[in-house]
Amino acid sequence: MKAIKEVKVSKDVFIPSMVSVGTLAKLLRVKQDRIADIMYDLELGNSEYDRVLKADDASLIAMELEYNPVVDDVAAFDIYPEPMPSDQSSLPARPPIVTIMGHVDHGKTTLLDTLRSATVAAGESGGITQHIGAFSVPLNSLSVQTSGTNSKTVTFLDTPGHAAFSAMRARGANVTDIIVLVVAADDGVMPQTREVINLATKDSKVQMIVAINKCDKPGIDATNIKHDLLSEGVELEEFGGDIPCVEVSGLTGLGLDKLMETIIAVAEISDLRAEKNLRAHGHVLEARMEKGKGAVATVLVSRGTLNRGDPIVAGATWAKVRQMTDDKGRAVTSATPGMPVTVSGWDSLPVAGDEVLAPSPSKKAADEVKRAVTNRIREKEAETLMDDVQSINEKRRLDRRRRNDQLLATSSKGGNAAPAPAPAPASASAYAQDEDDGIKELRLIVKADVSGTIEAVVGAIEGIGNKEARVSIIQSGVGDVTDSDVALAKTTDGMILGFNVSVPRNVEGMASQACVPLHVDTVIYRLIEEVTARVTALLPKIIEKKVVGEATVQQLFGIKQGKATVNVAGCRVVNGILAKHKTARVVRNGEVVADCKLNEMRHLKSEVNEVRKGMECGLRFETYADFQPGDLIQAYDIIEIEPTL
The missing domain is CATH 3.40.50.10050 (Translation initiation factor IF- 2, domain 3)
Known part of the structure; x- marks a missing residue:
């Protein structure tokens, strides 16, 4: 038997002549702690984020991770985020980014509408939010007293509550500082409520506030909801925990002042700060095609300042910011941390969730973003190739196991081994799904x-x-x-x-x-x-046969039809009803020996259309006459049952 060889493809990684430890970790797609461990084993010394390594040392680390390092400054070029400063206390304060989350129809959008005096809920199809909406709310319009540190505005993200939008909610949680978990007082803890709780508890940097909504309804007791949340692991302040809880009504505005004060208090404790004098960092919240503008994307700036005319990169596409508008549709020339803006000028449509980065200011900034995109596309193609190769190898491994099993089965029976089929070709068809799998x-x-x-x-x-x-x-x-x-x-x-x-x-x-x-x-x-x-x-239809009548053959009668003699079964009906032209089967010793239509049915000397339990009759089948005394004749209906997933 010809051996099946696995396809070997080395994982090339392009490394610049000088690279920081933090950037190398991103190039090799591992955490910095892993790089630090390897540097310790190789006795390469300091492994701080901004430590710059020469290509030789970086190549050694890459080889430890089973990469084939290729030193190439052009091919290795990419744009990475700036490391966070160790001391952030001197940075300017930024607005808190608050994500409204919760189960579908628990009043999240209505709550936000009341805050910003808009009517988005009325415009959403089916009454549920279908996108991530980003809005900046000035606090002076809400008459909320603050200490003025970072609370001139609050940026709200309104995420859908339907189960299908789990990925969008998760992405919203990744860019947020505070999650406001909205729970309807008349509905309680629901599946998406639990999902939000899990999202919030996984990220220690995200604070959570509970807003029990619809408290204006008569007969509502919010205490029950609070106990349900406690059973889900949400430790509210009134039960000795650290999670604030506010009773509100998005419809009437009840408790919204207190909710905003709570948000500001949590934000001030978190002391949210970000650089303004820095190249832009942010995330794509959503992207779409607009007539007359082409590809546009909602970008939430998290660090630095995004200016009109800046080149930026997001995933495998880039843009030169042609136009920016804020959440109210007004044109703006710059966007600072915590500010959501709609950006046009993209080369192609970015993917929601992509990190947005601007290069360092220079005359070649536009060329740098294009080069970064080219390298990212090349790396993506290389990853796809590796995935394909792994699929081929897995297919061949399964083929090899199946052949070995066949050989063992053949040898155990004492026979000669059947020749093995030819190995699968190393092509896409080798790992594509079989079309004949049914x-x-x-x-x-x-x-x-x-x-x-x-x-x-x-x-x-x-x-x-x-x-x-x-x-x-x-x-x-x-x-x-x-x-x-x-x-x-x-x-x-x-x-x-x-x-x-x-x-x-x-x-x-x-x-x-x-x-x-x-x-x-x-x-x-x-x-x-x-x-x-x-x-x-x-799905195939489910066919069932429902027996509607049974009769036993007592004796046989021979009836002449022309020159031939045809057997007629003399029967007694023991159950149900036998009807003429019904499909019936002859059962003998537990096995079906015939299955055809009842052609003729007589009671005494009269031809009848049906006979009931206890009656005697003569039966003749359309294509069967080889009856024996003791046979069981069963008439049945064929029922089609609709399949379900």
């Missing part, structure tokens, strides 16, 4: 309005299915449905699924002519229901 697929091309929701929609639907039918995402993207989407769906025998997007009339007509299924909605749970229904329809 699993039916609903192939989808998914389109959404912003990158944050495309992530949420794909995450919500890609797990729908079971071992017999499942969802396969052929392609996903941001923007309206196009003719190329229809062409791809026709080629792959797929369906187009759209969330909060438009379908031009000509594209809709093209889909209709091509018989391409197209479903667009503005509420995510309706999309999930549609996909679930279509995947369920792919």
Whole structure:
């Protein structure tokens, strides 16, 4: 048997001639503590974040992590965040970033609407928030007295509460300082409430405040909610813990002053500060395509100052900031820490959650962001190659195990080993899913309005299915449905699924002519229901036979039909009803020996259409006559049961 060789691909890593320990950790995708351990073992001395290493020492560390180091300043170039200063007490204060979180329909957006005197909730499809909204609220408009350290404004992030937006909520928690957990007094602790609690407890840097909402409703007792939260591990201040709790009403404004005072108090204790005189650092909250502007993204600045005209990089794309607008749509020329802005001028659509970084100011700053993007794309392609190779090796390992099992089974029977099939070729088909595995697929091309929701929609639907039918995402993207989407769906025998997007009339007509299924909605749970229904329809029907009557053969009669003699079974009905032309089966000694229709049924000398329990009759089948006394004849109905996932 020919041995199956594993494909070996070395993991190249490009290293500059001089590199800091912190940057090297990012290049090698490990924590700085791991680099420190290796430097200790190699006796390389100080492993502080800003310690600069020569290429030789950096290469030794890379080889310890099974990389193949290649010293190349151009290929190794990237843009990294500045290290945090060890002493932040002298930095300027920044606004607190507060994320409103909680279960769906617990009143998060209504609460925020009351704070900023807007009506976003009325404009959200299905009454639930579908995106991450970022808003700056001036405290002087709320009549909140503060000490004035970092409390001129508060930046709020409003995250969706639906289960499908887990990734968006998690991303919101990663950029926030304070989480306001909204719990409806009339609903209590729900699944997304627990999820938020888990998010908050995992990050020790994030503070949590509980807001029990809808306290204006009659008969509400917030004490029960507080005890439920305590049982979930939320230790409120009134029970000796350190988590503040405020009773509010987003509808009437009850308790909102106290909530804001609590937020400011927690923020002042946290002493939130960030550099302003620094190149911009931030995160993409969401991204979308806008007519006349192209790709735009909501960016939350966390450190430094972002200016109009600055080149910036986010993930595998870059921008020269052409225009910036604040949360109220007003044009701004700069954005400081804690400020959310909409940025246009992107080369391509960034991904929600990407870190936004500006290079150090220089004449070559624009070239630097382009070079960084080029290197990031190359690294991504290399990672994809490594994943492919690992898939090939895993496929071959399984093939080798299966062949060994076959050889052992053959040898244990004393036979000769069957020749092994040829090894799988080292190509994409070697690790692609087998098409003959019997699993039916609903192939989808998914389109959404912003990158944050495309992530949420794909995450919500890609797990729908079971071992017999499942969802396969052929392609996903941001923007309206196009003719190329229809062409791809026709080629792959797929369906187009759209969330909060438009379908031009000509594209809709093209889909209709091509018989391409197209479903667009503005509420995510309706999309999930549609996909679930279509995947369920792919499942095989469950067929059951329901016995409606039974009779036993007492004796046989021979009836002449022309020159032939045909056997007729003389029977007694022992259960239910036997009807003419029903499908029936003949059971002998527990085994079915015939299965066909009842062709003729007589009671005494009269032909009848049905006979009931206790009656005697003569039965003749359409294609069977080899009866024996003692046979059991069962008439049955065929019932189709709709399958479920």
